[in-house]
Amino acid sequence: MYAAFRDTVSMREVFDSCSGVTDVVSWNTVLGGYVKCGDIGNARMMFEEMPQRNGVSWSAMVGAYAGSGELDVAREMLDEMPAVGRNIVTWNSMITGFARHGLLPLARKMFDEMPVRNLVSWNTMIRGYAVNGEMDGARKLFDVMPEKDVISWTCMISGYAQAGRYTETLELFREMQSESSARPNEVTMVSVLSACAHLTALEEGRWAHTYIDKHKMVLDNDFNLGAALVDMYAKCGKTDMAVKIFHSLDQKNVSAWNALITGLAVNGDVQDCIDVFEQMKRSGEKPNDVTFVGVLTACAHSGLVDEGRRCFQSMSSSNCGVQPEAKHYGCMVDMLGRAGLLEEAEELIRSMPMAPDVMILGALLGACRMHKRFDVAERVQSEIIGLNTRQAGCHVLISDVYAAAGKWGEALDARRVLQKCTIRKLPGSSSSMR
Template sequence: MRTFQELSPMINKIINLLNKCASPTHIHQIQSQIILHHLHSNTTLAYHFITASQNFSLLHSSLPLFLTHLHRPHVFICNTLIRAFSRIHDPHIPYSIYIQMHYNSILPNNYTFPFLFKSLSDCRDYLKCQCVHAHVIRLGHLNDIYVQNSLLDVYASCGYMGLCREVFDEMSDRDVVSWTVLIMGYRNAKNYADALIAFEKMHYAGVVPNRVTMVNALGACGSFRAIEMGVWIHDFISRNGWDLDVILGTSLVEMYLKCGRIDEGLNAFRSMKEKNVFTWNVVIQGLGFAKSGQEAVWWFNRMEEEGFEADEVTLANVLNACIHSGLVDMGRQIFSSLINGSYGFSPSVKHYACMIDLLTRAGCLDEAFKLIKEMPFEPSKSIWGSFLTGCRACGNLELSELAAKKLAELESDNGTYFVSSI
């Protein structure tokens, strides 16, 4: 067998070819050369081959090369594979690689676990996380802050905020990522009060927030109607000269609108240098909930004038704005344009539900019932429910009984609808 010195020029040549690789065919040819010359165990070559394979979506082909041809691949190779697969959101393979490491007595290190936990976070696999958590403790890697932060993220993603908080409280050092994961976890669990308490404690601990922290804190402020905290965050952003990029700016606009501060929200919207369809959707939805339907429709038209294409969420938001403000004719006009294909897509069941709700609330029961019969979807419980409510409000006994019967058919174990309609 040739020595490393003899193989070194060949390894360097292959690495150079991988860096210049222009097609998937080249990857397969290089793979053949690696097998032919038994170069699998070289960690530097393995790293470059895995990276090149990932660039051409051929990552799966690297698995047998390193895990079948090598009985005990170096831990660096295993870590590189786990990291690569975690980045392409193939959540089950990293854990399989980890199990193979265990069977082959390849000792993981502190670089193994962050990306392994990331993959378990992506697939919300709480049980496997518990198993790996036990391994981390046994191997003595729990004091590594990167491992701790990734473990926090898994528990938060799986909704186990009690365990997330336990890990957080046991950490001797916490950085901005630690605090942000905790705040994000509470926010996603809709525990907005604890999210804001954690944000306050982070501030008192002297940890400087980043943009991700602020986006999640603003989200909690909006949902909890914590306008004072939201204004403080806005002031912090201004004092520190942060640009309102699309994500942070949209979060700020949404916070103000959810808290009923329409003018401040629109001012923040206008100050944004860059906007996307999500930003416009937030504005239209916020104005709709504030029962400023005319203004929501105005911004909807402005959105189109500025060259932004409305999506399905936009149309649902503007129709909801029409509902909250009783803009029946405007709703009819927008829905007609949607039916005619003016927005590049067909109405979904949600759009039909909005239009039926709008007509029903306005007392246009016959028109609403006609739309229910003609829609290309089976009416849902929410559609029949809103129709029944409108029929009762208008005192239409015949249509009330029909709607109650349809609801009873959809929910056969609940006869309340029919009884209450009599």
């Protein structure tokens, strides 16, 4: 009866009206309602009032505190909990809480102390390692698991993809195909497609697409599988397929629009990129920060300065409501610099609500070298030094700007900064900040 109520106030009122309720199930139902709504204060009051408690009662409170990050309290309750009431759910809640907050040593200690583990316990620990980027620790645990399911494999595959270890992502996916009876799901395939996109592994991407079609996976859902397909084909240079898949989606969310806009931008299909951006706005889907990076990048690489200015100015309008970030200013500085509008780029940097970082100043320096504007480079140099950056590329760019202008003394001075700060440029590495 109590489970039908969505707000805890009305649920508690009905509970209180039933005088003499003593069964632990009813008390646990209301307690669980508080926990589900995140009302830990009232949950604790309910817990203290209970005439009797069982393992469910204790587990609910331990899980509530662990989930909200109050790990000290959760551990105290676990220690106070009668041994007979402790169950695997309680232990798993604690491991999840520690891992979610990056406390992997504590999570692993608790995992090792568990009297009994189930598949959820192993998956919880592996996910903890993966979401914190500790993929080597995750792999060691994964390799000794007594059994694995699709969640186990997907935690590892997604973890490798999120850590940028794309080759290992695909290697493990192949291993899953050959050694496991577990069938990949939408989350697995999104990570596989991401790896294919970053490695421009078109053939493997096509195979993944065939697998998705064969198993009738839904493209336009919360997993963003359709967006991942669009992104993969675009990054592999197949924009025609990216467009085709995009138009086949019944529901196009912001991720799908961004995948196509960014894909067209990086492939140099600038007008198509801008056209899709306009279609997105007309569709009612609001652009976000990623959308504008794609459009501004397209404008920068094609010299569409006026279009870029309009796009940048429209970001914070009521229709878009996106506040420009450093990455957007960086795109604008790059665009203006490429067009030779260095004074405007300088002025834009001065107007930024945040301090310019080395990438933004590096973009301006690159334009100074391109247009042989050592006067601007001199002003930028002081800001670079003020950042106390050990980024060799910026100092090399400063030297190159002076050298291009025939100012050999200044060029040598800039090189000496590298030596003085013991900055080393890697052999064969590019000095360009672009």
